[in-house]
Amino acid sequence: MIIYFTNLKRLFRSKVNLIFIVALPLIFMLIAFSGSNGEAALTVSILDKDNTEFSKTIIKNIEKKANIVFNKEDEIEKALVDGKTDYAIVIPEGYTKDIISGQDIPLTTYEVKEGNSSYSIKLFIDEYLNNIKKISAATKGNEEEFYKGLSYYENGSYESQYVSIDKGEGNKSKTSAALGFIVMNMLFLSTSTTSMIIKDRENNLFTRYFTTPLTRGRYIIENLLSFLTISIGQVILFFGVMKFLFKFNLGESPLSLLLMFIIFSLFTVALGLFITTHSNGLRQSGALSGLINIPFAMLGGCFWPREIMPDILKKISEFIPTTWINKASTEILYGESLISVMNSILLLVLLTMILLILSGRKLKNNN
16 A cells, blocks of 8 residues: 555645645635624515415414515515515415315415525425325315314424524525535545646656556556545545534535535546546646536536526536536435435446546556
C-alpha cells in the first residue's frame, strides 16, 4: 500500500486540496446557516369551495405543517406575487364526492417559485391523499363507511408531529442549499486530487514505478483507494459539522442521506479519474474540469433551484448526475427512503462503472 499512503501524504501537503477539503465547505455552510434563522414560517393560502367535513379535515392537517390563511379566488394571485403566501390550494366543489366515489382528482395548487420551501407541504399532501384514496377504495363509494374509515385513520393509525421547516434547526430548505454547495465542492475536489496521476506522468514517475514489482493494476487500485478515502472522509466531515456544529436538520434518515453522498463520491472520483486519464497535461485537465464541473453544478441545481430555469435547460438537466444527487438528497431529506430514489442510485452506479472501465483501459494502454 505504498502508493496509497504516499498519495494521502501528498494530498494533505497541498494547500489547494486542503482548501477544497475543509475551508470552502465550511464557508458554504456558514453562508447557508447565516440565512437559516429568523425567517417566517411557511404560509399556505386555502380556498375551500367544497366546505365538507373531509375538506375541513384536509385543512386541519395542513395547519399542523404551516400557517394557514383563507383567501378569495381573486386574492390568491396577488398574495403569491406580493410574497404574502408561499403556496395556494383550492379545494374544488364536489371534491369530497369525487374522492369517495374513487376518482383520482388532484387538488388545484399554485406557487410563484418552485423552491424547496413548499416541497414538504406538497410531499405531505400527496402522501396524505394517497392514504385517503386507499380508504375510499376500501369503502367502495359508501359515504358513511368512508367517514368511519377517515375517523379511524385520523384518531388511530395516523399521528402527525409538527416540526418547523423554516426556523433554526428545522430549516430543511437551508440544509438542501448547503448540500448543493457540497455537491459542487466534491466535483472540484475529485478533479484536483486525481490530477496527481498527471503529475506522476509528467515527472516520469510512471517509469520508476513500473521498474519495480508494482503492477499497473495495483497502481490504479491504490490510487483509487486513496482518492476514495479523501472523498468519503470529506463527506463524513461535512455531515458531522452540519449535524453537531451548525445543527442543520438532516431529516428523519441522516444515514440514508450520508449513504447517498458516499455513492456520489464514488462517481466524482470516477469522473476525476476519467478526466485525468484522457488529458495530455495539467492545463488540459484543468480546462476539461472547468468545462464539465461548472455546467454540472449550474444545471444540477447546486447554485439555484432547477425550477427557475427555462424548460429546455430543465430537460437537459435531467441527464446530469448532479441533478440526480440533488433531487435524491432533497427527497430523502423530506422523508423518502433510499428505495424511492433507487433510479438515481442505479444511474450513478452505472455511470461510475462506465467511467472507471474507460479510465482503466486508458491507463493500461498508456505507455
